[in-house]
Amino acid sequence: MTATRESATGPGTGFEEVHILWISEGMSCDGDTVSVTAASQPAIEDVVGGLIPGLPKVHLxxxxxxPTLGGxxxxxxxxAAAAGELxxxxxxxxxxxPNEKINGEGYWTSFGNDPVTGEPLTLDKWIDALSARAWAVVAAGTCATYGGIHAMEGNPTGSMGLADxxxxxxxxxxxxxxxxxxxxPVQPDNFMETLTWLLYHAAGTAPPPPLDEMLRPTWLFGNTVHDGCDRAASYEQAVFADTxxxxxxxxxxxxxxxxVKCNVPKRGWMGGVGGCPNVGGICIACTMPGFPDKFMPFMDEPPGARLSSTLIKPYGAFIRRMRxxxxxxxxxxxxxxxxxxxxTSGYRPHKRARR
Structure with a gap:
Protein backbone atom coordinates (compact mmCIF):
# COMPACT_ATOMS: atom_id res chain seq x y z
CA MET A 1 0.00 0.00 0.00
CA THR A 2 3.01 2.28 -0.44
CA ALA A 3 2.59 5.21 -2.84
CA THR A 4 5.30 5.90 -5.41
CA ARG A 5 7.43 9.02 -5.52
CA GLU A 6 8.10 11.08 -8.59
CA SER A 7 11.31 12.59 -7.23
CA ALA A 8 13.29 13.04 -4.05
CA THR A 9 13.81 16.78 -3.98
CA GLY A 10 13.47 17.05 -0.22
CA PRO A 11 12.05 15.31 2.86
CA GLY A 12 8.88 13.80 1.47
CA THR A 13 8.43 15.96 -1.62
CA GLY A 14 7.37 14.88 -5.09
CA PHE A 15 4.73 12.38 -4.00
CA GLU A 16 2.26 11.14 -6.60
CA GLU A 17 -0.18 9.79 -4.01
CA VAL A 18 -0.96 10.76 -0.43
CA HIS A 19 -3.24 9.15 2.13
CA ILE A 20 -5.11 11.30 4.67
CA LEU A 21 -5.78 9.39 7.86
CA TRP A 22 -8.37 11.39 9.80
CA ILE A 23 -9.24 10.33 13.35
CA SER A 24 -12.08 12.17 15.10
CA GLU A 25 -12.04 9.99 18.19
CA GLY A 26 -10.51 12.76 20.23
CA MET A 27 -12.87 14.43 22.69
CA SER A 28 -15.00 15.71 19.86
CA CYS A 29 -18.46 16.26 18.41
CA ASP A 30 -17.34 15.60 14.79
CA GLY A 31 -18.27 19.21 14.07
CA ASP A 32 -15.03 19.88 12.23
CA THR A 33 -15.63 17.04 9.78
CA VAL A 34 -19.17 18.26 9.18
CA SER A 35 -17.92 21.82 8.71
CA VAL A 36 -15.28 20.80 6.16
CA THR A 37 -17.98 19.30 3.94
CA ALA A 38 -19.16 22.88 3.34
CA ALA A 39 -15.80 24.05 1.93
CA SER A 40 -15.67 25.50 -1.57
CA GLN A 41 -12.12 26.93 -1.80
CA PRO A 42 -11.48 24.16 -2.63
CA ALA A 43 -14.23 21.63 -1.97
CA ILE A 44 -13.09 18.40 -0.37
CA GLU A 45 -14.81 16.53 -3.19
CA ASP A 46 -12.61 18.31 -5.74
CA VAL A 47 -9.44 17.44 -3.85
CA VAL A 48 -10.35 13.77 -3.44
CA GLY A 49 -11.73 13.61 -6.98
CA GLY A 50 -8.47 14.84 -8.50
CA LEU A 51 -9.95 18.03 -9.93
CA ILE A 52 -7.30 20.40 -8.49
CA PRO A 53 -4.34 20.68 -10.90
CA GLY A 54 -0.95 19.75 -9.51
CA LEU A 55 -2.08 17.86 -6.41
CA PRO A 56 -1.09 14.28 -5.68
CA LYS A 57 -3.81 11.64 -5.85
CA VAL A 58 -5.55 11.79 -2.47
CA HIS A 59 -6.99 8.86 -0.54
CA LEU A 60 -9.20 10.16 2.29
CA PRO A 67 -17.51 4.77 1.48
CA THR A 68 -16.65 1.62 3.46
CA LEU A 69 -19.05 -0.34 5.63
CA GLY A 70 -16.95 0.51 8.67
CA GLY A 71 -15.38 -1.94 11.09
CA ALA A 80 -1.29 -0.52 7.98
CA ALA A 81 0.06 2.96 8.63
CA ALA A 82 0.68 2.19 12.30
CA ALA A 83 2.66 -0.87 11.22
CA GLY A 84 4.74 1.12 8.76
CA GLU A 85 3.09 -0.49 5.73
CA LEU A 86 1.39 2.59 4.26
CA PRO A 98 -7.51 13.11 27.06
CA ASN A 99 -4.89 12.01 29.56
CA GLU A 100 -5.15 8.23 29.66
CA LYS A 101 -2.69 8.14 32.58
CA ILE A 102 -5.52 9.29 34.85
CA ASN A 103 -8.38 7.20 33.46
CA GLY A 104 -8.70 5.01 36.53
CA GLU A 105 -9.88 1.53 35.59
CA GLY A 106 -11.39 2.54 32.25
CA TYR A 107 -10.48 4.71 29.30
CA TRP A 108 -11.54 8.10 28.00
CA THR A 109 -11.81 7.46 24.26
CA SER A 110 -10.80 4.74 21.82
CA PHE A 111 -10.61 3.91 18.12
CA GLY A 112 -11.16 0.27 17.26
CA ASN A 113 -9.98 -2.72 19.28
CA ASP A 114 -6.63 -4.39 19.76
CA PRO A 115 -6.71 -7.40 17.40
CA VAL A 116 -4.77 -9.50 19.93
CA THR A 117 -6.50 -8.70 23.22
CA GLY A 118 -9.83 -7.43 21.93
CA GLU A 119 -9.55 -4.47 24.28
CA PRO A 120 -10.30 -0.93 23.06
CA LEU A 121 -7.32 0.86 21.52
CA THR A 122 -7.12 4.24 23.23
CA LEU A 123 -6.50 7.41 21.28
CA ASP A 124 -3.03 8.01 22.71
CA LYS A 125 -1.78 4.70 21.27
CA TRP A 126 -2.94 5.71 17.81
CA ILE A 127 -1.36 9.14 18.15
CA ASP A 128 1.95 7.61 19.21
CA ALA A 129 1.99 5.14 16.32
CA LEU A 130 0.74 7.44 13.55
CA SER A 131 2.51 10.69 14.42
CA ALA A 132 5.85 8.87 14.45
CA ARG A 133 5.35 7.78 10.83
CA ALA A 134 3.26 10.63 9.39
CA TRP A 135 4.67 12.85 6.66
CA ALA A 136 2.63 15.69 8.18
CA VAL A 137 0.43 16.08 11.26
CA VAL A 138 -2.59 18.40 11.29
CA ALA A 139 -4.83 19.37 14.21
CA ALA A 140 -8.32 20.22 12.95
CA GLY A 141 -10.40 22.50 15.17
CA THR A 142 -9.78 24.14 18.53
CA CYS A 143 -10.21 20.95 20.54
CA ALA A 144 -7.37 19.27 18.66
CA THR A 145 -5.19 22.38 18.53
CA TYR A 146 -5.47 23.72 22.08
CA GLY A 147 -7.85 21.46 24.00
CA GLY A 148 -10.99 23.54 23.61
CA ILE A 149 -14.14 22.92 25.64
CA HIS A 150 -13.01 19.55 26.97
CA ALA A 151 -9.82 21.04 28.41
CA MET A 152 -11.45 23.85 30.39
CA GLU A 153 -10.81 24.24 34.09
CA GLY A 154 -12.47 21.59 36.22
CA ASN A 155 -12.59 18.90 33.54
CA PRO A 156 -11.94 15.34 34.81
CA THR A 157 -10.19 14.04 31.69
CA GLY A 158 -7.02 16.16 31.71
CA SER A 159 -7.66 16.93 28.04
CA MET A 160 -5.14 18.89 26.01
CA GLY A 161 -4.27 19.87 22.45
CA LEU A 162 -2.18 17.69 20.17
CA ALA A 163 0.92 19.89 20.54
CA ASP A 164 0.60 19.65 24.33
CA PRO A 185 -15.80 24.30 14.46
CA VAL A 186 -13.01 24.97 12.02
CA GLN A 187 -13.90 27.39 9.22
CA PRO A 188 -14.26 25.02 6.23
CA ASP A 189 -12.21 26.95 3.66
CA ASN A 190 -9.48 27.71 6.21
CA PHE A 191 -8.95 24.00 6.70
CA MET A 192 -9.16 23.00 3.05
CA GLU A 193 -6.86 25.84 1.97
CA THR A 194 -4.27 24.73 4.53
CA LEU A 195 -4.60 21.08 3.53
CA THR A 196 -4.24 22.01 -0.13
CA TRP A 197 -1.05 23.97 0.61
CA LEU A 198 0.32 20.89 2.39
CA LEU A 199 -0.58 18.71 -0.58
CA TYR A 200 1.19 21.06 -2.98
CA HIS A 201 4.20 20.89 -0.68
CA ALA A 202 3.94 17.09 -0.75
CA ALA A 203 3.93 17.27 -4.54
CA GLY A 204 7.14 19.29 -4.41
CA THR A 205 5.62 22.43 -5.95
CA ALA A 206 5.23 24.66 -2.89
CA PRO A 207 7.25 25.53 0.22
CA PRO A 208 6.03 24.52 3.69
CA PRO A 209 3.10 26.61 4.91
CA PRO A 210 4.21 29.51 7.16
CA LEU A 211 3.04 29.15 10.77
CA ASP A 212 2.97 31.52 13.74
CA GLU A 213 4.23 30.81 17.25
CA MET A 214 1.03 28.88 18.05
CA LEU A 215 1.49 26.84 14.84
CA ARG A 216 -1.42 28.52 13.01
CA PRO A 217 -1.19 29.41 9.29
CA THR A 218 -0.03 33.01 9.30
CA TRP A 219 -1.99 34.11 6.25
CA LEU A 220 -5.24 32.99 7.91
CA PHE A 221 -4.62 33.98 11.53
CA GLY A 222 -2.33 36.99 11.19
CA ASN A 223 -5.06 39.58 11.80
CA THR A 224 -7.79 40.03 14.35
CA VAL A 225 -11.55 39.69 14.04
CA HIS A 226 -11.73 43.46 14.51
CA ASP A 227 -9.45 44.05 11.50
CA GLY A 228 -11.99 42.46 9.15
CA CYS A 229 -15.23 43.20 10.98
CA ASP A 230 -18.11 45.00 9.27
CA ARG A 231 -18.68 46.87 12.53
CA ALA A 232 -15.13 48.16 13.06
CA ALA A 233 -16.07 51.66 11.85
CA SER A 234 -18.65 51.89 14.64
CA TYR A 235 -15.90 51.22 17.18
CA GLU A 236 -13.77 53.97 15.69
CA GLN A 237 -16.66 56.40 16.08
CA ALA A 238 -17.50 55.17 19.59
CA VAL A 239 -20.92 53.88 18.61
CA PHE A 240 -21.54 50.77 20.69
CA ALA A 241 -24.46 48.36 20.69
CA ASP A 242 -26.42 47.66 23.84
CA THR A 243 -28.62 44.95 22.29
CA VAL A 260 -8.83 37.49 18.70
CA LYS A 261 -6.86 36.18 15.75
CA CYS A 262 -9.44 34.96 13.25
CA ASN A 263 -10.42 35.78 9.66
CA VAL A 264 -14.06 34.67 9.75
CA PRO A 265 -15.64 38.17 9.54
CA LYS A 266 -13.64 38.86 6.37
CA ARG A 267 -13.94 35.39 4.84
CA GLY A 268 -17.47 34.54 5.92
CA TRP A 269 -18.54 31.01 6.73
CA MET A 270 -20.04 29.29 3.68
CA GLY A 271 -19.51 30.74 0.24
CA GLY A 272 -18.34 34.04 1.72
CA VAL A 273 -21.57 34.50 3.68
CA GLY A 274 -21.87 34.67 7.46
CA GLY A 275 -19.27 34.93 10.19
CA CYS A 276 -20.13 35.62 13.82
CA PRO A 277 -20.13 39.47 14.06
CA ASN A 278 -21.34 39.74 10.45
CA VAL A 279 -24.66 38.20 11.47
CA GLY A 280 -24.95 39.85 14.89
CA GLY A 281 -23.10 37.35 17.04
CA ILE A 282 -20.30 38.30 19.42
CA CYS A 283 -16.83 36.81 19.00
CA ILE A 284 -16.20 34.40 21.89
CA ALA A 285 -12.59 33.73 20.80
CA CYS A 286 -13.04 30.11 19.76
CA THR A 287 -9.82 30.13 17.67
CA MET A 288 -7.61 31.17 20.59
CA PRO A 289 -5.37 28.98 22.79
CA GLY A 290 -7.01 30.39 25.95
CA PHE A 291 -10.53 29.41 24.85
CA PRO A 292 -12.85 29.04 26.68
CA ASP A 293 -11.49 29.79 30.16
CA LYS A 294 -9.88 33.17 29.47
CA PHE A 295 -12.97 34.55 27.72
CA MET A 296 -15.80 33.61 30.10
CA PRO A 297 -18.48 34.60 30.94
CA PHE A 298 -19.13 35.04 27.23
CA MET A 299 -21.86 37.68 27.46
CA ASP A 300 -19.96 39.99 29.83
CA GLU A 301 -18.10 43.05 28.62
CA PRO A 302 -14.41 42.12 28.18
CA PRO A 303 -12.11 43.78 30.76
CA GLY A 304 -10.26 45.89 28.22
CA ALA A 305 -13.41 47.01 26.43
CA ARG A 306 -14.52 49.33 29.22
CA LEU A 307 -11.27 51.30 29.19
CA SER A 308 -10.83 51.39 25.42
CA SER A 309 -14.45 52.36 24.74
CA THR A 310 -14.23 55.15 27.33
CA LEU A 311 -10.98 56.54 25.90
CA ILE A 312 -12.29 56.54 22.35
CA LYS A 313 -15.53 58.40 23.15
CA PRO A 314 -14.21 61.98 22.75
CA TYR A 315 -12.30 61.04 19.61
CA GLY A 316 -15.34 59.24 18.21
CA ALA A 317 -17.64 62.18 18.95
CA PHE A 318 -15.26 64.59 17.21
CA ILE A 319 -14.89 62.31 14.18
CA ARG A 320 -18.65 61.84 13.88
CA ARG A 321 -19.15 65.62 13.98
CA MET A 322 -16.49 66.34 11.34
CA ARG A 323 -17.76 63.59 9.05
CA THR A 344 -23.22 77.93 -15.08
CA SER A 345 -20.81 74.98 -14.87
CA GLY A 346 -17.75 77.18 -15.27
CA TYR A 347 -17.01 75.95 -18.78
CA ARG A 348 -14.52 78.26 -20.53
CA PRO A 349 -13.75 77.37 -24.18
CA HIS A 350 -10.26 78.20 -25.39
CA LYS A 351 -9.94 79.81 -28.87
CA ARG A 352 -7.47 78.17 -31.16
CA ALA A 353 -4.66 80.37 -32.34
CA ARG A 354 -4.86 81.25 -36.05
CA ARG A 355 -2.05 80.00 -38.26
Whole structure:
Protein backbone atom coordinates (compact mmCIF):
# COMPACT_ATOMS: atom_id res chain seq x y z
CA MET A 1 0.00 0.00 0.00
CA THR A 2 3.01 2.28 -0.44
CA ALA A 3 2.59 5.21 -2.84
CA THR A 4 5.30 5.90 -5.41
CA ARG A 5 7.43 9.02 -5.52
CA GLU A 6 8.10 11.08 -8.59
CA SER A 7 11.31 12.59 -7.23
CA ALA A 8 13.29 13.04 -4.05
CA THR A 9 13.81 16.78 -3.98
CA GLY A 10 13.47 17.05 -0.22
CA PRO A 11 12.05 15.31 2.86
CA GLY A 12 8.88 13.80 1.47
CA THR A 13 8.43 15.96 -1.62
CA GLY A 14 7.37 14.88 -5.09
CA PHE A 15 4.73 12.38 -4.00
CA GLU A 16 2.26 11.14 -6.60
CA GLU A 17 -0.18 9.79 -4.01
CA VAL A 18 -0.96 10.76 -0.43
CA HIS A 19 -3.24 9.15 2.13
CA ILE A 20 -5.11 11.30 4.67
CA LEU A 21 -5.78 9.39 7.86
CA TRP A 22 -8.37 11.39 9.80
CA ILE A 23 -9.24 10.33 13.35
CA SER A 24 -12.08 12.17 15.10
CA GLU A 25 -12.04 9.99 18.19
CA GLY A 26 -10.51 12.76 20.23
CA MET A 27 -12.87 14.43 22.69
CA SER A 28 -15.00 15.71 19.86
CA CYS A 29 -18.46 16.26 18.41
CA ASP A 30 -17.34 15.60 14.79
CA GLY A 31 -18.27 19.21 14.07
CA ASP A 32 -15.03 19.88 12.23
CA THR A 33 -15.63 17.04 9.78
CA VAL A 34 -19.17 18.26 9.18
CA SER A 35 -17.92 21.82 8.71
CA VAL A 36 -15.28 20.80 6.16
CA THR A 37 -17.98 19.30 3.94
CA ALA A 38 -19.16 22.88 3.34
CA ALA A 39 -15.80 24.05 1.93
CA SER A 40 -15.67 25.50 -1.57
CA GLN A 41 -12.12 26.93 -1.80
CA PRO A 42 -11.48 24.16 -2.63
CA ALA A 43 -14.23 21.63 -1.97
CA ILE A 44 -13.09 18.40 -0.37
CA GLU A 45 -14.81 16.53 -3.19
CA ASP A 46 -12.61 18.31 -5.74
CA VAL A 47 -9.44 17.44 -3.85
CA VAL A 48 -10.35 13.77 -3.44
CA GLY A 49 -11.73 13.61 -6.98
CA GLY A 50 -8.47 14.84 -8.50
CA LEU A 51 -9.95 18.03 -9.93
CA ILE A 52 -7.30 20.40 -8.49
CA PRO A 53 -4.34 20.68 -10.90
CA GLY A 54 -0.95 19.75 -9.51
CA LEU A 55 -2.08 17.86 -6.41
CA PRO A 56 -1.09 14.28 -5.68
CA LYS A 57 -3.81 11.64 -5.85
CA VAL A 58 -5.55 11.79 -2.47
CA HIS A 59 -6.99 8.86 -0.54
CA LEU A 60 -9.20 10.16 2.29
CA UNK A 61 -9.97 7.95 5.29
CA UNK A 62 -12.56 9.66 7.50
CA UNK A 63 -15.34 7.76 9.25
CA UNK A 64 -18.06 10.26 8.35
CA UNK A 65 -17.02 10.51 4.70
CA UNK A 66 -15.89 6.91 4.20
CA PRO A 67 -17.51 4.77 1.48
CA THR A 68 -16.65 1.62 3.46
CA LEU A 69 -19.05 -0.34 5.63
CA GLY A 70 -16.95 0.51 8.67
CA GLY A 71 -15.38 -1.94 11.09
CA UNK A 72 -12.14 -3.60 10.06
CA UNK A 73 -12.59 -2.53 6.45
CA UNK A 74 -12.41 1.09 7.55
CA UNK A 75 -9.61 0.46 10.08
CA UNK A 76 -7.35 -1.36 7.59
CA UNK A 77 -5.36 1.68 6.33
CA UNK A 78 -4.94 2.97 9.90
CA UNK A 79 -3.55 -0.39 11.03
CA ALA A 80 -1.29 -0.52 7.98
CA ALA A 81 0.06 2.96 8.63
CA ALA A 82 0.68 2.19 12.30
CA ALA A 83 2.66 -0.87 11.22
CA GLY A 84 4.74 1.12 8.76
CA GLU A 85 3.09 -0.49 5.73
CA LEU A 86 1.39 2.59 4.26
CA UNK A 87 3.08 5.82 3.30
CA UNK A 88 3.16 8.69 2.76
CA UNK A 89 0.24 9.89 4.81
CA UNK A 90 -1.03 13.02 6.53
CA UNK A 91 -2.40 12.36 9.99
CA UNK A 92 -5.35 14.60 10.90
CA UNK A 93 -6.66 14.63 14.45
CA UNK A 94 -10.06 16.03 15.37
CA UNK A 95 -10.89 16.45 19.06
CA UNK A 96 -8.78 17.00 22.15
CA UNK A 97 -6.45 14.42 23.65
CA PRO A 98 -7.51 13.11 27.06
CA ASN A 99 -4.89 12.01 29.56
CA GLU A 100 -5.15 8.23 29.66
CA LYS A 101 -2.69 8.14 32.58
CA ILE A 102 -5.52 9.29 34.85
CA ASN A 103 -8.38 7.20 33.46
CA GLY A 104 -8.70 5.01 36.53
CA GLU A 105 -9.88 1.53 35.59
CA GLY A 106 -11.39 2.54 32.25
CA TYR A 107 -10.48 4.71 29.30
CA TRP A 108 -11.54 8.10 28.00
CA THR A 109 -11.81 7.46 24.26
CA SER A 110 -10.80 4.74 21.82
CA PHE A 111 -10.61 3.91 18.12
CA GLY A 112 -11.16 0.27 17.26
CA ASN A 113 -9.98 -2.72 19.28
CA ASP A 114 -6.63 -4.39 19.76
CA PRO A 115 -6.71 -7.40 17.40
CA VAL A 116 -4.77 -9.50 19.93
CA THR A 117 -6.50 -8.70 23.22
CA GLY A 118 -9.83 -7.43 21.93
CA GLU A 119 -9.55 -4.47 24.28
CA PRO A 120 -10.30 -0.93 23.06
CA LEU A 121 -7.32 0.86 21.52
CA THR A 122 -7.12 4.24 23.23
CA LEU A 123 -6.50 7.41 21.28
CA ASP A 124 -3.03 8.01 22.71
CA LYS A 125 -1.78 4.70 21.27
CA TRP A 126 -2.94 5.71 17.81
CA ILE A 127 -1.36 9.14 18.15
CA ASP A 128 1.95 7.61 19.21
CA ALA A 129 1.99 5.14 16.32
CA LEU A 130 0.74 7.44 13.55
CA SER A 131 2.51 10.69 14.42
CA ALA A 132 5.85 8.87 14.45
CA ARG A 133 5.35 7.78 10.83
CA ALA A 134 3.26 10.63 9.39
CA TRP A 135 4.67 12.85 6.66
CA ALA A 136 2.63 15.69 8.18
CA VAL A 137 0.43 16.08 11.26
CA VAL A 138 -2.59 18.40 11.29
CA ALA A 139 -4.83 19.37 14.21
CA ALA A 140 -8.32 20.22 12.95
CA GLY A 141 -10.40 22.50 15.17
CA THR A 142 -9.78 24.14 18.53
CA CYS A 143 -10.21 20.95 20.54
CA ALA A 144 -7.37 19.27 18.66
CA THR A 145 -5.19 22.38 18.53
CA TYR A 146 -5.47 23.72 22.08
CA GLY A 147 -7.85 21.46 24.00
CA GLY A 148 -10.99 23.54 23.61
CA ILE A 149 -14.14 22.92 25.64
CA HIS A 150 -13.01 19.55 26.97
CA ALA A 151 -9.82 21.04 28.41
CA MET A 152 -11.45 23.85 30.39
CA GLU A 153 -10.81 24.24 34.09
CA GLY A 154 -12.47 21.59 36.22
CA ASN A 155 -12.59 18.90 33.54
CA PRO A 156 -11.94 15.34 34.81
CA THR A 157 -10.19 14.04 31.69
CA GLY A 158 -7.02 16.16 31.71
CA SER A 159 -7.66 16.93 28.04
CA MET A 160 -5.14 18.89 26.01
CA GLY A 161 -4.27 19.87 22.45
CA LEU A 162 -2.18 17.69 20.17
CA ALA A 163 0.92 19.89 20.54
CA ASP A 164 0.60 19.65 24.33
CA UNK A 165 0.64 15.88 23.98
CA UNK A 166 3.37 15.47 21.34
CA UNK A 167 5.39 18.53 22.36
CA UNK A 168 5.51 21.94 20.74
CA UNK A 169 8.85 21.13 19.13
CA UNK A 170 7.49 18.01 17.40
CA UNK A 171 8.44 17.54 13.75
CA UNK A 172 6.97 15.02 11.35
CA UNK A 173 8.67 12.69 8.87
CA UNK A 174 8.35 15.51 6.36
CA UNK A 175 10.26 17.87 8.64
CA UNK A 176 7.12 19.85 9.48
CA UNK A 177 5.81 21.03 12.84
CA UNK A 178 2.23 20.26 13.78
CA UNK A 179 -0.11 22.40 11.68
CA UNK A 180 -2.87 23.88 13.85
CA UNK A 181 -6.09 25.05 12.21
CA UNK A 182 -8.30 26.19 15.11
CA UNK A 183 -11.99 27.02 15.10
CA UNK A 184 -15.03 25.68 16.94
CA PRO A 185 -15.80 24.30 14.46
CA VAL A 186 -13.01 24.97 12.02
CA GLN A 187 -13.90 27.39 9.22
CA PRO A 188 -14.26 25.02 6.23
CA ASP A 189 -12.21 26.95 3.66
CA ASN A 190 -9.48 27.71 6.21
CA PHE A 191 -8.95 24.00 6.70
CA MET A 192 -9.16 23.00 3.05
CA GLU A 193 -6.86 25.84 1.97
CA THR A 194 -4.27 24.73 4.53
CA LEU A 195 -4.60 21.08 3.53
CA THR A 196 -4.24 22.01 -0.13
CA TRP A 197 -1.05 23.97 0.61
CA LEU A 198 0.32 20.89 2.39
CA LEU A 199 -0.58 18.71 -0.58
CA TYR A 200 1.19 21.06 -2.98
CA HIS A 201 4.20 20.89 -0.68
CA ALA A 202 3.94 17.09 -0.75
CA ALA A 203 3.93 17.27 -4.54
CA GLY A 204 7.14 19.29 -4.41
CA THR A 205 5.62 22.43 -5.95
CA ALA A 206 5.23 24.66 -2.89
CA PRO A 207 7.25 25.53 0.22
CA PRO A 208 6.03 24.52 3.69
CA PRO A 209 3.10 26.61 4.91
CA PRO A 210 4.21 29.51 7.16
CA LEU A 211 3.04 29.15 10.77
CA ASP A 212 2.97 31.52 13.74
CA GLU A 213 4.23 30.81 17.25
CA MET A 214 1.03 28.88 18.05
CA LEU A 215 1.49 26.84 14.84
CA ARG A 216 -1.42 28.52 13.01
CA PRO A 217 -1.19 29.41 9.29
CA THR A 218 -0.03 33.01 9.30
CA TRP A 219 -1.99 34.11 6.25
CA LEU A 220 -5.24 32.99 7.91
CA PHE A 221 -4.62 33.98 11.53
CA GLY A 222 -2.33 36.99 11.19
CA ASN A 223 -5.06 39.58 11.80
CA THR A 224 -7.79 40.03 14.35
CA VAL A 225 -11.55 39.69 14.04
CA HIS A 226 -11.73 43.46 14.51
CA ASP A 227 -9.45 44.05 11.50
CA GLY A 228 -11.99 42.46 9.15
CA CYS A 229 -15.23 43.20 10.98
CA ASP A 230 -18.11 45.00 9.27
CA ARG A 231 -18.68 46.87 12.53
CA ALA A 232 -15.13 48.16 13.06
CA ALA A 233 -16.07 51.66 11.85
CA SER A 234 -18.65 51.89 14.64
CA TYR A 235 -15.90 51.22 17.18
CA GLU A 236 -13.77 53.97 15.69
CA GLN A 237 -16.66 56.40 16.08
CA ALA A 238 -17.50 55.17 19.59
CA VAL A 239 -20.92 53.88 18.61
CA PHE A 240 -21.54 50.77 20.69
CA ALA A 241 -24.46 48.36 20.69
CA ASP A 242 -26.42 47.66 23.84
CA THR A 243 -28.62 44.95 22.29
CA UNK A 244 -27.80 41.99 20.07
CA UNK A 245 -29.98 43.12 17.16
CA UNK A 246 -27.99 46.33 16.72
CA UNK A 247 -25.85 47.15 13.67
CA UNK A 248 -23.19 48.81 15.83
CA UNK A 249 -19.99 47.52 17.48
CA UNK A 250 -20.69 44.63 19.89
CA UNK A 251 -17.65 45.01 22.13
CA UNK A 252 -19.57 46.27 25.15
CA UNK A 253 -21.93 43.29 25.12
CA UNK A 254 -19.25 40.62 25.12
CA UNK A 255 -17.37 40.67 21.79
CA UNK A 256 -13.65 39.83 22.03
CA UNK A 257 -12.95 40.65 18.37
CA UNK A 258 -10.27 43.33 18.93
CA UNK A 259 -7.83 40.77 20.41
CA VAL A 260 -8.83 37.49 18.70
CA LYS A 261 -6.86 36.18 15.75
CA CYS A 262 -9.44 34.96 13.25
CA ASN A 263 -10.42 35.78 9.66
CA VAL A 264 -14.06 34.67 9.75
CA PRO A 265 -15.64 38.17 9.54
CA LYS A 266 -13.64 38.86 6.37
CA ARG A 267 -13.94 35.39 4.84
CA GLY A 268 -17.47 34.54 5.92
CA TRP A 269 -18.54 31.01 6.73
CA MET A 270 -20.04 29.29 3.68
CA GLY A 271 -19.51 30.74 0.24
CA GLY A 272 -18.34 34.04 1.72
CA VAL A 273 -21.57 34.50 3.68
CA GLY A 274 -21.87 34.67 7.46
CA GLY A 275 -19.27 34.93 10.19
CA CYS A 276 -20.13 35.62 13.82
CA PRO A 277 -20.13 39.47 14.06
CA ASN A 278 -21.34 39.74 10.45
CA VAL A 279 -24.66 38.20 11.47
CA GLY A 280 -24.95 39.85 14.89
CA GLY A 281 -23.10 37.35 17.04
CA ILE A 282 -20.30 38.30 19.42
CA CYS A 283 -16.83 36.81 19.00
CA ILE A 284 -16.20 34.40 21.89
CA ALA A 285 -12.59 33.73 20.80
CA CYS A 286 -13.04 30.11 19.76
CA THR A 287 -9.82 30.13 17.67
CA MET A 288 -7.61 31.17 20.59
CA PRO A 289 -5.37 28.98 22.79
CA GLY A 290 -7.01 30.39 25.95
CA PHE A 291 -10.53 29.41 24.85
CA PRO A 292 -12.85 29.04 26.68
CA ASP A 293 -11.49 29.79 30.16
CA LYS A 294 -9.88 33.17 29.47
CA PHE A 295 -12.97 34.55 27.72
CA MET A 296 -15.80 33.61 30.10
CA PRO A 297 -18.48 34.60 30.94
CA PHE A 298 -19.13 35.04 27.23
CA MET A 299 -21.86 37.68 27.46
CA ASP A 300 -19.96 39.99 29.83
CA GLU A 301 -18.10 43.05 28.62
CA PRO A 302 -14.41 42.12 28.18
CA PRO A 303 -12.11 43.78 30.76
CA GLY A 304 -10.26 45.89 28.22
CA ALA A 305 -13.41 47.01 26.43
CA ARG A 306 -14.52 49.33 29.22
CA LEU A 307 -11.27 51.30 29.19
CA SER A 308 -10.83 51.39 25.42
CA SER A 309 -14.45 52.36 24.74
CA THR A 310 -14.23 55.15 27.33
CA LEU A 311 -10.98 56.54 25.90
CA ILE A 312 -12.29 56.54 22.35
CA LYS A 313 -15.53 58.40 23.15
CA PRO A 314 -14.21 61.98 22.75
CA TYR A 315 -12.30 61.04 19.61
CA GLY A 316 -15.34 59.24 18.21
CA ALA A 317 -17.64 62.18 18.95
CA PHE A 318 -15.26 64.59 17.21
CA ILE A 319 -14.89 62.31 14.18
CA ARG A 320 -18.65 61.84 13.88
CA ARG A 321 -19.15 65.62 13.98
CA MET A 322 -16.49 66.34 11.34
CA ARG A 323 -17.76 63.59 9.05
CA UNK A 324 -21.29 64.86 9.48
CA UNK A 325 -20.21 68.33 8.29
CA UNK A 326 -18.35 66.86 5.31
CA UNK A 327 -21.25 64.59 4.45
CA UNK A 328 -23.62 67.55 4.50
CA UNK A 329 -21.47 69.12 1.80
CA UNK A 330 -20.77 66.14 -0.45
CA UNK A 331 -24.28 64.68 -0.13
CA UNK A 332 -25.64 67.41 -2.44
CA UNK A 333 -25.51 67.85 -6.19
CA UNK A 334 -23.42 70.71 -7.64
CA UNK A 335 -25.38 73.94 -8.17
CA UNK A 336 -24.85 73.94 -11.95
CA UNK A 337 -27.11 70.88 -12.36
CA UNK A 338 -30.24 72.71 -13.63
CA UNK A 339 -32.49 73.11 -16.64
CA UNK A 340 -32.30 76.88 -17.05
CA UNK A 341 -31.25 78.68 -20.25
CA UNK A 342 -27.78 79.66 -19.07
CA UNK A 343 -24.64 77.53 -18.60
CA THR A 344 -23.22 77.93 -15.08
CA SER A 345 -20.81 74.98 -14.87
CA GLY A 346 -17.75 77.18 -15.27
CA TYR A 347 -17.01 75.95 -18.78
CA ARG A 348 -14.52 78.26 -20.53
CA PRO A 349 -13.75 77.37 -24.18
CA HIS A 350 -10.26 78.20 -25.39
CA LYS A 351 -9.94 79.81 -28.87
CA ARG A 352 -7.47 78.17 -31.16
CA ALA A 353 -4.66 80.37 -32.34
CA ARG A 354 -4.86 81.25 -36.05
CA ARG A 355 -2.05 80.00 -38.26
Missing amino acids: HNKVLS EEFLAPFR EPFIFVLEGSV YLGWDFTSRGGLPIVNVPGC YNSQQCLVKIGCWGPV GITQGTVNKEPKWHHNRDVL
